[in-house]
Amino acid sequence: MTQNHFNVIVVGAGISGIGAGYYLQKKCPNKSFVILEGRDNIGGTWDLFRYPGIRSDSDMNTMGFRFKPWMGVKSIADGPSILSYLHETVKENDLNKKIHFNQWVNEASWSSRDSQWTVQVENKKTQELQDFTCDFLFLCGGYYNYEEGYTPHFAGRENFLGQIIHPQKWPKNLDYKNKKVVVIGSGATAVTIIPTMAEEAAHVTMLQRSPTYFLSAPDEDPVGNFLRKFISSKLTYKLVRWKNIRFQWWFFQKCRKFPKKVKEFLIKQVREALGPNYDIETHFTPKYNPWEQRMCLVPNGDFFNAINAGKASVITDHIDRFTKKGIKLKSGGEVEADLIVTATGLNLEVCNGIKLEVDNNEVDISKTMTYKGMMFSDVPNLVATFGYTNASWTLRADLTSEYVCRLLNFMDKKGYANCCPRTAEHVEPEGDWLDFTSGYVKRSMHKFPKQGSRDPWRNTQNFPKDVLAIRWGNIDNKELKFTALEN
Structure with missing residues (x-):
């Protein structure tokens, strides 16, 4: 050999x-x-x-x-x-x-x-x-x-005077402080990027064709952190692991068997986070059932917090073309941007x-x-x-x-x-x-x-x-x- x-x-x-x-x-x-x-x-x-x-x-x-x-x-x-x-x-x-x-x-x-x-x-x-x-x-x-990540064809892309970035090719030390940012997409990547960028950017707009389901949860496991005080970390890990596996499976089965009830629960959670005056129907009510597409996790409600603080917003529309200043929408409006992030998938x-x-x-x-x-x-x-x-x-x-x-x-x-x-x-x-x-x-x-x-x-x-x-x-x-x- x-x-x-x-x-x-x-x-x-x-x-x-x-x-x-x-x-x-x-x-x-x-x-x-x-x-x-x-x-x-x-x-x-x-x-x-x-x-x-x-x-x-x-x-x-x-x-x-x-x-x-x-x-x-x-x-x-x-x-x-x-x-x-x-x-x-x-x-x-x-x-x-x-x-x-x-x-x-x-x-x-x-x-x-x-x-x-x-x-x-x-x-x-x-x-x-x-x-x-x-x-x-x-x-x-x-x-x-x-x-290479997936980027659809955008008419007029060459006309945009700012930067266009795909998350898979993120430049080192990119400066977006005080800039107007548009993130195209509403999947896990977009929902992860937006709260962090909103801390320094002038404003971040999530531009989506259609809504996604969101599930807000704490980024710490209170049961695990409590158990770790009394038993070994190894045993805690095993117990919490099976707890979470059981929850994941239970929740997935609920989504498949009772999609209407789960949808109501998820939409209610978003409404409670954003308040009664927010247009939940347009921006956060998907036409498909829960778990027919992957659900987006929002740790500690960070995405919603950015919206409530006025640092981020959501637009649900289709792109007509890129312009010098940003993105022209099918509805006729235009979103201005210094930086466009194409969180359009893999x-x-x-x-x-x-x-x-x-x-x-x-x-x-x-x-x-x-x-x-x-x-x-x-x-x-x-x-x-x-x-x-x-x-x-x-x-x-x-x-x-x-x-x-x-x-x-x-x-x-x-x-x-x-x-x-x-x-x-x-x-x-x-x-x-x-x-x-x-x-x-x-x-x-x-x-x-x-x-x-x-x-x-x-x-x-x-x-x-x-x-x-x-x-x-x-x-x-x-x-x-x-x-x-x-x-």
């Missing part, structure tokens, strides 16, 4: 890849592995995004790793604190020696004859190409294009944008079906991590890493070299990868695998069910075909 052969190659050193490294080291100590990271630092999202106010939109008791308690007082944490937590995890588990930086994976080709993947890697500093080989490929590079990618081949045939992932939400029909020895949309990403990432380790150990025990999901004849594609109506999801679903008509060909957004199926369920399955290495 060459020096660049490993039992497992992990792609990505963000929250998923770091978790994968931990589990491989702990559960599969005899397996050699490497983590290939395309950038020059760990952290993924939490190192890439540098916009004002960046924070988690899930509580850290569920977004943190199962194996490493979150020790911060704030359960809704800022980006630098999360990045520090990830660095601690890497250091405590001596994972630095496993991570190769500036290693961008372009393509991967599976050979059934050799029972291995050949992975083409580009050094981002030298542009040199190098091949790695592995028995198992574990994709943990997230779900969106790191190079470009979703499947399999980290890597070109995949199986026996010299290019794989079209959109023609496959998902197996347990992590493997693809007729693609051997490959798992891709994709977290939850209705709960914290890391809950699913942890489960996926645990499953990979169980799978590898099962294959070793049985003498298998390959595993490959194969659909039965009576299993038909039935529905998109995600049952979600957000624009950034809908415009990319054609790239993703389909769900099947039954388990295990469903992308389950159900953590309790997944715990049973993925953490404790049988690895051996008639629709996961195993073969031994031929002599």
Whole structure:
């Protein structure tokens, strides 16, 4: 074997890849592995995004790793604190020696004859190409294009005299003090940026096409902070983690079963925050049901506080074009701006944008079906991590890493070299990868695998069910075909 052969190659050193490294080291100590990271630092999202106010939109008791308690007082944490937590995890588990930086994976080709993947890697500093080989490929590079965010076409963009910035490419030391800012979008990024920018900007306007649901909550967990006074932080973390998991699941089920009642509750909360004279119907009453799109968390009501203080405002309208001074609206009005922030979303990618081949045939992932939400029909020895949309990403990432380790150990025990999901004849594609109506999801679903008509060909957004199926369920399955290495 060459020096660049490993039992497992992990792609990505963000929250998923770091978790994968931990589990491989702990559960599969005899397996050699490497983590290939395309950038020059760990952290993924939490190192890439540098916009004002960046924070988690899930509580850290569920977004943190199962194996490493979150020790911060704030359960809704800022980006630098999360990045520090990830660095601690890497250091405590001596994972630095496993991570190769500036290693961008372009393509991967599976050979059934050799029972291995050949992975083409580009050094981002030298542009040199190098091949790695592995028995198992574990994709943990997230779900969106790191190079470029999504920006729709805006007529007249070239006429605007101020700056136009996408949050994914935030300039260092950007000065927006006393400037008029327009933030296009009403998702989690916009709602995070606006309260922080409003502290120094002359005024910040959120310009949205349609409203979003908001849920206001404290950034500290009072139960966790109370328990920590009497019991260990480790036990507190476990208890609060399960409390929050249960709440997330309960609330999601309420949204699906009783959408009208939940909608009334959420709108009432906004009305109480902004007062009876605010036009809640226009700006904060979505036409879709709760959790058909991701809900925006407002810690301590900071977004509403900025509006009440007169430092921020909301306009619900469509953009006609950019002008020299700002944005002309379809309704005829114009919003003046010195700075425009296009918080218009991400470009979703499947399999980290890597070109995949199986026996010299290019794989079209959109023609496959998902197996347990992590493997693809007729693609051997490959798992891709994709977290939850209705709960914290890391809950699913942890489960996926645990499953990979169980799978590898099962294959070793049985003498298998390959595993490959194969659909039965009576299993038909039935529905998109995600049952979600957000624009950034809908415009990319054609790239993703389909769900099947039954388990295990469903992308389950159900953590309790997944715990049973993925953490404790049988690895051996008639629709996961195993073969031994031929002599």
